[in-house]
Amino acid sequence: MTTAALPPFWSLVEAHGAELLAHARRLTGDQHAEDVLQDAMLRALRAYPRLRHAEHLRAWLYRVTTSAAMDHHRTRRREVPTDEPPGGTAPPEYDDGAFEALIAPLPEATRAVLRLRFVDDLDYDELGARLGCSPVAARQRVSTAVRTLRKRGIPA
Amino acid sequence: MTLPAALLDSIASAAVREGLADAVFTRLSTPIGRLLIVQGPRGVVRVGFEEDPEDQVLAGVAARLGPRIVGSDRELAATRDAVEAYFAGDDESLAVPVDLQLVRSDFRRAALEALRDEVGPGHVVTYGGLARKIGRPKAARAVGTACATNPVPLIVPCHRVVPGSGGVGSYGGGPDRKRRLLAHEGAILA
Numbered sequence: 001m002t003t004a005a006l007p008p009f010w011s012l013v014e015a016h017g018a019e020l021l022a023h024a025r026r027l028t029g030d031q032h033a034e035d036v037l038q039d040a041m042l043r044a045l046r047a048y049p050r051l052r053h054a055e056h057l058r059a060w061l062y063r064v065t066t067s068a069a070m071d072h073h074r075t076r077r078r079e080v081p082t083d084e085p086p087g088g089t090a091p092p093e094y095d096d097g098a099f100e101a102l103i104a105p106l107p108e109a110t111r112a113v114l115r116l117r118f119v120d121d122l123d124y125d126e127l128g129a130r131l132g133c134s135p136v137a138a139r140q141r142v143s144t145a146v147r148t149l150r151k152r153g154i155p156a
Numbered sequence: 157m158t159l160p161a162a163l164l165d166s167i168a169s170a171a172v173r174e175g176l177a178d179a180v181f182t183r184l185s186t187p188i189g190r191l192l193i194v195q196g197p198r199g200v201v202r203v204g205f206e207e208d209p210e211d212q213v214l215a216g217v218a219a220r221l222g223p224r225i226v227g228s229d230r231e232l233a234a235t236r237d238a239v240e241a242y243f244a245g246d247d248e249s250l251a252v253p254v255d256l257q258l259v260r261s262d263f264r265r266a267a268l269e270a271l272r273d274e275v276g277p278g279h280v281v282t283y284g285g286l287a288r289k290i291g292r293p294k295a296a297r298a299v300g301t302a303c304a305t306n307p308v309p310l311i312v313p314c315h316r317v318v319p320g321s322g323g324v325g326s327y328g329g330g331p332d333r334k335r336r337l338l339a340h341e342g343a344i345l346a
Contacts, residue, residue: 006223007223008211008217009223010227011211013227014227017158021159037167038163038166042170045177
């Protein structure tokens with residue numbers, strides 16, 4: 001049985017939960033870190049029985065937490081308009097600097113692409129038009145950047 | 157450093173609600189030391205004493221029920237209440253659902269089921285007597301093994317099984333604990 005060696009999930013949460021919460025806090029800010037971590041742990045539980053080996057589980061949890069943080073930014077961006085009165089000019093409450101902190105390690109050109117996708121919420125057709133490339137190429141640029149961030153999601 | 161308790165509870169409850177937990181465990185302080193209680197969808201599958209390495213106990217459950225094991229006092233509140241009522245002397249029936257899937261053989265399962273159903277608090281039975289109850293009068297020694305490997309001590313009351321030759325006999329949690337439990341139930345003098 002391939003999953004025989006997987007440790008009981010909670011032992012990972014008890015061992016790494018605090019540092020994962022700190023990671024979530026760096027990516028999304030204090031206010032949302034706990035929600036993001038909970039979402040990440042539920043995602044991890046969904047995938048856990050399908051893992052093929054029990055190695056690098058801490059790094060895997062960091063990646064899952066990073067993904068949850070990215071999706072959190074995306075979802076909130078979509079939710080914001082319903083919270084605003086029509087024509088309201090209030091700055092979006094999600095703009096807490098966390099997204100910039102998250103993408104800070106990337107080159108500026110890549111950061112600009114991610115801002116268009118996740119902050120301005122352009123879809124890939126719009127993004128392609130803005131970047132002068134096909135929607136497919138636009139999607140690839142975003143997914144490559146996201147992958148880079150996930151790989152970098154683990155502090156030494 | 158661990159996560160805030162409220163966040164751990166929230167994660168565990170969400171996992172149970174979404175059907176993502178193969179089993180849930182809780183740690184409970186009792187007069188016989190800290191117990192680790194692990195429960196699956198059908199009932200309690202494992203009880204560990206405080207000297208049983210927790211990793212090993214949970215790994216044993218994971219091997220059988222799956223590795224998605226979460227910790228939550230809240231999700232196991234009913235079971236905790238029953239165990240606390242037992243030690244308070246309020247309700248010694250310990251009538252919580254039990255799941256004997258960690259028991260390795262049908263014979264052992266039959267012995268433990270008979271023990272649970274037929275030997276109540278304040279009573280004891282001999283190994284030979286329990287063997288007779290399950291229609292295997294010569295299997296006293298095998299009944300001893302069933303008790304020694306009981307995955308859910310206390311809840312399946314193997315402390316109520318004693319040698320025909322006298323004394324309390326051996327116990328997975330040590331003879332002192334067995335004596336304390338029997339004295340608590342009024343089966344022997346303290």
